[in-house]
Amino acid sequence: MKMIQVAFIICFTDINHSLLCIPDVASSSLKQYKAYEIPSQYLSVVARPFLSPHKNSGELFMKSGTAVLEKELPKTDPRVKLIAAKMKKENYKADALIEILHTAQNAYGYLPKEVLSYITQSLHLPPSRVYSTVTFYHFFSLKSKGEHTCLVCTGTACYVKGAQAILNEIERKTGLKAGQVSADNKLGVQVARCIGACGLAPAVVLDDEVQAKATPEEIVKKINAKLETV
Amino acid sequence: MNRQDLKTIIYAEKTKDETNKYKHKICVCCGAGCISSGSEEVMKKLQEEINTRGLENEVEVIPTGCMGPCNQGPLMKFLPEYNIYQKVDCSNITAIVQSQLIDKKPIEDLLLFADSREKPFINAQEDPFFKKQLKIALKNCGHINPERIEDYLVHNGYQALDKALFEMSPEEVIAEVKQSRIRGRGGAGYPTGLKWETVYKYVNEQKYVICNGDEGDPGAFMDRSVLEGNPHRVLEGMAIAGYAIGANKGYAYIRGEYPLAIKRFELAIKQAKKMGLLGNNILGTAFSFDVEVRIGAGAFVCGEETALIASIEGKRGTPRPRPPFPAESGLWGKPTLINNVETYAAISPIINNGGEWYSEIxxxxxxxxxVFALAGKINYAGLIEVPMGTTLREIIYDIGGGIQGGEEFKAAQTGGPSGGCIPAEHLDVKMDYESLVSLGSIMGSGGLIVMDKSSDMVDVARFFMEFCMDESCGKCVPCRVGTRMMHDLLQKICDNKATQIDLDRLEELAVYVKETSLCGLGGSAPNPLLSTLRHFRQEYEERIVNHELRELH
Known part of the structure; x- marks a missing residue:
């Protein structure tokens, strides 16, 4: 693993000059990133795509001799191939970013950082742009959602028909609140704003399978069954 | 393919239909709702049953889109008798086939039935649920196989596009839409014809048509059902819009939560392209139009048009100030027409039957x-389409079959987190844009959630405020901070810890947020709060008074 990239890079540009500042890891200015849950030693901001729209600054960066490396993805991984094919199909257009992220999320179940770096580089986008897009949309997740997922719909119809009771029962039996994943990564509990199955309220989605008119007891039973089969 | 080829295909399909003359047609609902209830297995079993009885030349099994009463699914409809079976299970298929096809007698106990009624209707068309509806946008939903373009073609599909291209100028198409007086079905109700005309007038070599299928309101699933049940109708509407305004490219932005709708819409695009009804030189004319699907990624605010455009461009879906409106500067700075799924679905009947016909309804x-999506404590939860001006009472009691368990009606919530609650004393309100606004609610996209006395209205307001707080994009302060503060105050009231000062502050804040937010999300976020305050103020006050009394003792 060649995970060297550490620093946050600020590019000051006037008409003729680009300057790169690579702050000290120990300096206080990096601390603010903790809020986004990126371990400061792995602040994987990839420099090249960050600069690539401006060719000159890219050269300057290369001259400065700082390594531009992220954890390399195995190119033979079918998931990587899938993403590569999607990017090629979309002609590496920046506006297809969300589509490509969908493909990546479907392949991995979440968006690992090295995958994001790979997409960032391939599309020649600033990492900030990719990161800000990923964190904006609920669909994308930077963390694993667990091997089995239990998605409780909390849309209005489900709310009126008792979705909260289901969530409470799940929490009582598994100790997991919405948004949490069990320590062994076997089960993740999430909530959805509305899955559009309002006629079947309250609805719960267990591993992509919609459970219509769910009751708390039945859901907990089904979760246990899922956990035992593995 | 040119016009003549299309006519040949339609003719061939129609004669095939007539020569094959199946004695019976069995429609099995394969909308997302019924599939979740197990309709795919039911269909497989049904086909097996028919094959083993050697009836495959007499009976045609059709997988269709949504039939309506989703909570009674899986649904199975026998034509021409119009007997609908509810909650069909693999175990009772043999009995149903035997009785329906051999003994020619329906099994009454298994027919579609609302608990509030005495007995089921043998012919489901007699059921007020169907009788009181008028289906235009949903006309073919539940009758045709959404995955076969030929089914749509036989039912007058793409005839409106044909008519527009060969018999009408773009100006005439716009005039027809204007005459129909149809208003945007996404919620705001802006006159569609006027919007088309505005985009048409901007001179630009590149224009875009966008279909807004980012149906984020919790409790609404109209767009999903239209896209799943009849995707070609929406596609046709988009192509007509493209012809009218002079665009050659369209985008359909569909929620990521609707995988089936995405799949069927993409299939529809592929089929239409193959038939020459999309792509270059449609039906041999100079008009070219292509449609691409963009999948939403779970952000409610992307239903707002400028946010939706940003999202199609692959960016964070944050709204921007208007003007310039998308009609002038939209997708990539080009003139852009944005309409809702349901609006496009209504276009082809308007072109076929004339704007005047539509305006008289x-x-x-x-x-x-x-189209309304009925949900909550109601006997028939599902999808309905009624003429504007139908009263809420008719919708809930006649069509919806009344409140579950015979409970008393307390309120109906319309318009999702941007709308409000309608209390029992206004049950006779006519459902149209103006009447709902006068009650402090909005038409919205069409979600209609029925509540009985078990719903606590303060908690309902808190629920919606929590939704808006989570979904606020964070761009402007009134919405980002205001929704949070209002949510905290509502939580305080729910926890019985608030005082009169908190309630006063809440009302004051609501007005500020409403007046000063950038986009519709913040601008309408206080609506559920304000409408529950207006109609159910005593529920708020009880909690405050109780608290203050406790404090005194």
Whole structure:
């Protein structure tokens, strides 16, 4: 693993000059990133795509001799191939970013950082742009959602028909609140704003399978069954 | 393919239909709702059953889109008798086939039935659920196989596009839409014809048509059902819009939560392209139009048009100030027409039957029909389409079959987190844009959630405020901070810890947020709060008084 990239890079540009500042890891200015849950030693901001729209600054960066490396993805991984094919199909257009992220999320179940770096580089986008897009949309997740997922719909119809009771029962039996994943990564509990199955309220989605008119007891039973089969 | 080829295909399909003359047609609902209830297995079993009985030349099994009463699914409809079976299970298929096809007698106990009624209707068309509806946008939903373009073609599909291209100029198409007086079905109710005309007038070599299928309101699933049940109708509407305004490229933005709708819409695009009904030189004319699907990624605010455009461009879906409106500067700075799924679905009947015909349906100010998604404590939860101006009472008691368990009606919530609650004393309100606004609610996209006395209205307001707080994009302060503060105050009231000062502050804040937010999300976020305050103030006050009394003792 060649995970060297550490620093946050600020590019000051006037008409003729680009300057790169690579702050000290120990300096206080990096601390603010903790809020986004990126371990400061792995602040994987990839420099090249960050600069690539401006060719000159890219050269300057290369001259400065700082390594531009992220954890390399195995190119033979079918998931990587899938993403590569999607990017090629979309002609590496920046506006297809969300589509490509969908493909990546479907392949991995979440968006690992090295995958994001790979997409960032391939599309020649600033990492900030990719990161800000990923964190904006609920669909994308930077963390694993667990091997089995239990998605409780909390849309209005489900709310009126008792979705909260289901969530409470799940929490009582598994100790997991919405948004949490069990320590062994076997089960993740999430909530959805509305899955559009309002006629079947309250609805719960267990591993992509919609459970219509769910009751708390039945859901907990089904979760246990899922956990035992593995 | 040119016009003549299309006519040949339609003719061939129609004669095939007539020569094959199946004695019976069995429609099995394969909308997302019924599939979740197990309709795919039911269909497989049904086909097996028919094959083993050697009836495959007499009976045609059709997988269709949504039939309506989703909570009674899986649904199975026998034509021409129009007997609908509810909650069909693999175990009772043999009995149903035997009785229906061999003994020619329906099994009454298994027919579609609302608990509030005495007995089921043998012919489901007699059921007020179907009788009181008028289906225009949903006309073919539940009758045709959404995955076969030929089914749509036989039912007058793409005839409106044909008519527009060969018999009408773009100006005439716009005039027809204007005459229909149809208003945007996404919620705001802006006159569609006017919007088309505005985009048409901007001169630019590149224009875009966008279909807004980012149906984020919790409790609404109209767009999903239209896209799943009849994707070609939406596609046709988009192509006509493209012809009218002079665009050659369209985008359909569909929620990521609707995988089936995405799949069927993409399939529809592929089929239409193969038939020459999309792509270059449609039906041999100079008009070219292509459609691409963009999948939403779970952000409610992307239903707002400028946010939706940003999202199609692959960016964070944050709204921007208007003007310039998308009609002038939209997708990539080009003139862009954005309409809702349901609006496009209504276009082809308007072109086929004329704008005047459409304008005579409904009320003078709100013409046509509206699709509603009924949900909550109601006997028939599902999808309905009624003329504008139908009263809430008719919708809930006649069509919806009344409140579950015979409970008393307390309120109906319309318009999702941007709308409000309608209390029992206004049950006779006519459902149109203006009447709902006068009650402090909005038409919205069409979600209608029925509540009985078990719903606590303060908690309902808190629920919606929590939704808006989570979904606020964070761009402007009134919405980002205001929704949070209002949510905390509502939580305080729910926890019985608030005082009169908190309530006063809440009301004051609501007005500020409403007036000063950038986009519709913040601007309408206080609506559920304000409408529950207006109609159910005593529920708020009880909690405050109780608290203050406790403090005194």
């Amino acid at each position: 409904g009320t003078p100010k709100s013409s046509g029909t509206k």
